[in-house]
Amino acid sequence: MNQTNNKYALILGCSSGFGAATALRLAREGYKIFGVHLDRKATMYKVEELLHELHHHGSDPVFFNVNAADARKRRDIVEKVRETIPEDGYLKVFLHSLAFGTLKQFIIEEQELAMTKSNMEMTLDVMAHSLVYWVQELFWAKLLGFGSRIFAMTSYGSHHVVPYYGAVSAAKAALESHIRQLAMELAPIGATANAIRAGVTNTPALQKIPAHAKMVHAAVERNPGRRLTTPEDVASALTALTSDDCQWINGDVISVDNGESVVDYIK
Numbered sequence: 001m002n003q004t005n006n007k008y009a010l011i012l013g014c015s016s017g018f019g020a021a022t023a024l025r026l027a028r029e030g031y032k033i034f035g036v037h038l039d040r041k042a043t044m045y046k047v048e049e050l051l052h053e054l055h056h057h058g059s060d061p062v063f064f065n066v067n068a069a070d071a072r073k074r075r076d077i078v079e080k081v082r083e084t085i086p087e088d089g090y091l092k093v094f095l096h097s098l099a100f101g102t103l104k105q106f107i108i109e110e111q112e113l114a115m116t117k118s119n120m121e122m123t124l125d126v127m128a129h130s131l132v133y134w135v136q137e138l139f140w141a142k143l144l145g146f147g148s149r150i151f152a153m154t155s156y157g158s159h160h161v162v163p164y165y166g167a168v169s170a171a172k173a174a175l176e177s178h179i180r181q182l183a184m185e186l187a188p189i190g191a192t193a194n195a196i197r198a199g200v201t202n203t204p205a206l207q208k209i210p211a212h213a214k215m216v217h218a219a220v221e222r223n224p225g226r227r228l229t230t231p232e233d234v235a236s237a238l239t240a241l242t243s244d245d246c247q248w249i250n251g252d253v254i255s256v257d258n259g260e261s262v263v264d265y266i267k
């Protein structure tokens with residue numbers, strides 16, 4: 001199959017933020033979207049709106065409202081995706097954009113408020129290690145091939161300290177490491193894997209970080225564009241990186257933040 005016509009995307013975290021913006025952008029480019037999300041009743045109306053818009057773009061989306069870290073659910077979904085895509089087809093895009101971490105301090109007088117082993121393990125499992133398990137499953141189902149693009153959302157926290165963000169920071173550092181390993185191990189089939197380091201973006205995940213108001217202020221101060229990154233900025237960059245011309249960009253951490261992470265402050 002011509003890789004340019006292989007327009008199938010699987011997005012983990014498809015219902016909000018970067019995942020939703022990328023789903024919409026790729027649908028406009030003619031992709032069929034498979035999506036995984038975890039939403040309760042209160043936010044389902046947003047999912048319905050998104051599905052409606054995706055249908056409008058002719059994407060015929062298939063969404064699964066499940067925990068992406070559940071091994072059995074993962075296998076079922078991969079099987080369903082395999083059944084839907086023609087035998088000689090595979091995914092052009094696999095995006096890991098899950099926000100599901102515990103935000104607590106490691107060191108605090110009140111022991112009951114401190115990060116626990118299970119908090120830490122859950123955060124690392126969902127936000128980092130699940131990338132590897134999904135990619136393994138997709139590889140075994142022959143859903144990855146020449147020109148497939150794997151992306152995982154990382155952040156400034158992978159190498160900087162942010163209050164309450166210790167477990168997520170560890171997950172981001174692990175995620176970037178997993179991306180490098182996957183890039184090397186998938187090179188023989190011509191699939192690429194890159195981490196996308198987005199600038200601070202106003203999404204539900206950001207709003208859960210206790211220090212988010214200060215983070216927003218600092219990001220706008222540092223960003224040469226004098227504004228926050230938007231999910232659409234990231235979706236545009238991801239779409240550009242799916243080009244066949246980007247085949248040689250592999251195993252990297254690519255900043256999509258207009259220089260926010262390399263600037264201390266602007267005069």
Ligand SMILES: NC(=O)c1ccc[n+]([C@@H]2O[C@H](COP(=O)([O-])OP(=O)(O)OC[C@H]3O[C@@H](n4cnc5c(N)ncnc54)[C@H](O)[C@@H]3O)[C@@H](O)[C@H]2O)c1
Pocket residue numbers: 012013014015016017018019036037038039066067068069096097098099100126127153154155156197198199200201202203204205206
């Ligand atoms: N917002 C930022 O400033 C920022 C910056 C850099 C990187 N990131 C990273 O980008 C990724 C996406 O964040 P966002 O800001 O778009 O968040 P968001 O809250 O807007 O979206 C998170 C998505 O993940 C889904 N999800 C969460 N837990 C899940 C689970 N266990 N199983 C299935 N789906 C699940 C939600 O349903 C939702 O679709 C995260 O990894 C985050 O750390 C965010």
